[in-house]
Amino acid sequence: MxxxxxxxxxxxxxxxxxxxxxxxxxxxxxxxxxxxxxxxxxxxxxxxxxxxxxxxxxxxxxxxxxxxxxxxxxxxxxxxxxxxxxxxxxxxxxxxxxxxxxxxxxxxxxxxxxxxxxxxxxxxxxxxxxxxxxxxxxxxxxxxxxxxxxxxxxxxxxxxxxLISENYEVYTHSLDHKRMNDVINYIKDNYRNKVELDALASLAKMTKNSFCRYFKQKTGKTPIQFVSELRVAHACRLLKSSDMNLKEICFESGFNNFVNFHKIFKSVTDTSPKQYKKLNTITTI
Incomplete structure (x- = not known):
């Protein structure tokens, strides 16, 4: 970082x-x-x-x-x-x-x-x-x-x-900014596809277990949580600004099935995709 x-x-x-x-x-x-x-x-x-x-x-x-x-x-x-x-x-x-x-x-x-x-x-x-x-x-x-x-x-x-949870700790950051930015950029470019833990660990030149501990220390999240929340953030933007239906948004955001999309979306936002779209749709008269 x-x-x-x-x-x-x-x-x-x-x-x-x-x-x-x-x-x-x-x-x-x-x-x-x-x-x-x-x-x-x-x-x-x-x-x-x-x-x-x-x-x-x-x-x-x-x-x-x-x-x-x-x-x-x-x-x-x-x-x-x-x-x-x-x-x-x-x-x-x-x-x-x-x-x-x-x-x-x-x-x-x-x-x-x-x-x-x-x-x-x-x-x-x-x-x-x-x-x-x-x-x-x-x-x-x-x-x-x-x-x-x-x-x-x-x-x-x-x-x-x-935005940040109360128990988040600011660690003394080591001078490994290239490693962390390589990982973030890879996730940014690939989150709408399948993101393999093996690929992330290899990019960071770590074992999978070491990488998971490292990533959690830096971001407060597991790699899976991070990717899932990035997908949800993308879905939120589409729900607000596009005419795509829910299933199209599900797959466009990187989720491989609608049940999983609905479950993860609700766990992150405390509302369903359908409810979120309704709350964020401006009705004109």
């Missing part, structure tokens, strides 16, 4: 960029800086800690220090003719100084920064977030800082959900 050092070329406390192509995202990595992202355009899957989360446009994510993560955008957004629009803010946990968090008025921000270790996710953000992030990206005056505080304030007020 690769540790990214943002402080070598960026401002030591705060850096903002706007991405139209996910070259910075499709890498299993971690860094000391907190990552605050507003996704204005794009769809895909976020792998973070022990969570696999479908993400869509108008969503915000707050990722704590040294939490491993990987963004997998849908194939439609990997071409320059259909760019993503994503504003990424990196800042040190104490970028405002330790004394700032002693202020009574700053306690909610302090709690939010603490909770970022669980990774916070907010979907269906209103236009205010787009305006705030755009200002932070475009300006260089002191209001850049106050707008970031304002963004964090409203993000906390909208009660984002926590």
């Amino acid at each position: 690769k540790k990214l050092s943002l402080t070598e070329s960026y401002h030591k406390n705060l850096h903002v960029r706007r991405d139209s192509y996910p070259q910075h995202h499709n890498l299993w990595h971690y860094h000391e800086e907190i990552e605050f992202i507003y996704l204005a355009k794009g769809m895909g899957t976020l792998f973070v800690g022990d969570c696999i989360q479908s993400v869509a446009e108008n969503s915000c994510v707050l990722i704590g220090s040294n939490i491993p993560h990987y963004w997998l955008f849908d194939g439609d957004y990997l071409h320059k003719h259909n760019p993503i629009d994503c504003i990424v803010i990196h800042f040190k946990p104490n970028f405002l100084g330790e004394d700032f968090y002693q202020l009574q008025e700053a306690k909610s921000i302090q709690q939010l920064i603490s909770n970022s270790s669980r990774v916070m996710y907010l979907e269906n953000c209103d236009a205010m977030f787009n305006d705030l992030f755009a200002y932070i990206h475009e300006k260089s005056d002191i209001l850049k800082i106050t707008k970031l505080i304002e963004s964090l304030h409203y993000f906390e007020k909208y009660q984002p959900q926590m």
Whole structure:
């Protein structure tokens, strides 16, 4: 897993960029800086800690220090003719100084920064977030800082959900980023087909038992759980955005039979595929 050092070329406390192509995202990595992202355009899957989360446009994510993560955008957004629009803010946990968090008025921000270790996710953000992030990206005056505080304030007020389980442990990551990224990329390219444990272990140059322990330590999941949840995330996107029927979505997502698809989908989302589609279908009159 690769540790990214943002402080070598960026401002030591705060850096903002706007991405139209996910070259910075499709890498299993971690860094000391907190990552605050507003996704204005794009769809895909976020792998973070022990969570696999479908993400869509108008969503915000707050990722704590040294939490491993990987963004997998849908194939439609990997071409320059259909760019993503994503504003990424990196800042040190104490970028405002330790004394700032002693202020009574700053306690909610302090709690939010603490909770970022669980990774916070907010979907269906209103236009205010787009305006705030755009200002932070475009300006260089002191209001850049106050707008970031304002963004964090409203993000906390909208009660984002926590993605990572409470018992997830952040291990001291070894410098084996190539091994982990090779495995993740293989799964990303093949999850809609049959993914063999032998192939993953061989790619990692490990025995099957050693690889399973290694993978569980890095992601909080077994390889089978990881692949299944990635398939479910893909199915969720299809249920929201396509006209395919349930059986077509089942096989398109990599499941080999409908019974297995229904069982795993419900275990991950707490609802059936049919119910999920109904809840996420917008009815027009």
